[in-house]
Amino acid sequence: xxxxxxxxxxxxxxxxxxxxxxxxxxxxxxxxxxxxxxxxxxxxxxxxxxxxxxxxxxxxxxxxxxxxxxxxxxxxxxxxxxxxxxxxxxxxxxxxxxxxxxxxxxxxxxxxxxxxxxxxxxxxxxxxxxxxxxxxxxxxxxxxxxxxxxxxxxxxxxxxxxxxxxxxxxxxxx
Numbered sequence: 682x683x684x685x686x687x688x689x690x691x692x693x694x695x696x697x698x699x700x701x702x703x704x705x706x707x708x709x710x711x712x713x714x715x716x717x718x719x720x721x722x723x724x725x726x727x728x729x730x731x732x733x734x735x736x737x738x739x740x741x742x743x744x745x746x747x748x749x750x751x752x753x754x755x756x757x758x759x760x761x762x763x764x765x766x767x768x769x770x771x772x773x774x775x776x777x778x779x780x781x782x783x784x785x786x787x788x789x790x791x792x793x794x795x796x797x798x799x800x801x802x803x804x805x806x807x808x809x810x811x812x813x814x815x816x817x818x819x820x821x822x823x824x825x826x827x828x829x830x831x832x833x834x835x836x837x838x839x840x841x842x843x844x845x846x847x848x849x850x851x852x853x854x855x
Contacts, residue, residue, distance in 0.1 A: 687834045687843065692754045694725045694746060700813035701756035702832065702845070703727065713832060713845050714743070715793070717808055719815045721745055726815070728795045728808050730832060731846040739848065740782035742795035742806040755834055760842070761791070761810050764829035768852055771826040776852040781805055783850060786825040792816050828852065 697703055697716045705712040714727035724745040732741050763784060764770070777783040781796040785807065792807035807816035828850040833842040 684838065686836045686838070687755060688757045690754050690756075691751045693749075693751055694727070697725070697752065697754050698756050700809075700811065701754050702730075702759050704753040704755070704845075705729075707733075714746075715808060715810065715813055717813045717815050719744070728793060728806075729798075730793075730848070737798070738781035738796045740793060740795045741798045742808070743798040755845075758835045758837065759845075760833045760835055762831045762833055763791075763827045764849075766829070769827060769829035769849070771828065771852065773824075777826045777828055777850060779805055780828075780850055782828075782848045784810060784827040784830055785820070786827075787816070787818075787820055790816070792820075 699716055699718045701716050703714045703716060705714055710733050712732050713730045715730060717726045717728060719726040721744045726742065726744045727746050729741040729743055731739050734741070771777055781794050783794050785792050785794060790809050791811060793810050794805045794807055796805055807820060809816065829848065831847040832845045834845060835842045
């Protein structure tokens, strides 16, 4: 069998492995989404990582996503690359406390903060970027936050990577 990079397959949302990344075509853009372990009314929830929806942030927790469409699924060699530059790391979470798109460290978990895809005023949801598990505990008050990251697919054979999307949230001025 020939080796193909990246390893992809076409799946229905119900078939997508938890923690995998889906490529979702939308109008004029491609959206990449993290598949979560949450099911609401029999429908899988995803975290859109680069949505371009008017009046919404880029990172959205989307419940009851469309079941009847097929998506391209990346479930191997996908990596989040966190920026460790000083302006991209907040040691206590003060600058990005409730900002969607920020990745926070809680114990041994790295969680992305996602805004709900419904009326504003609801709290953001935290989802583990490594496993797709929705965080169900109360996060600590002060936590390390990463305001810049890239989603990459890496080719182990050639040691190259391909960027799917990125996020960079500027720190607020104190």
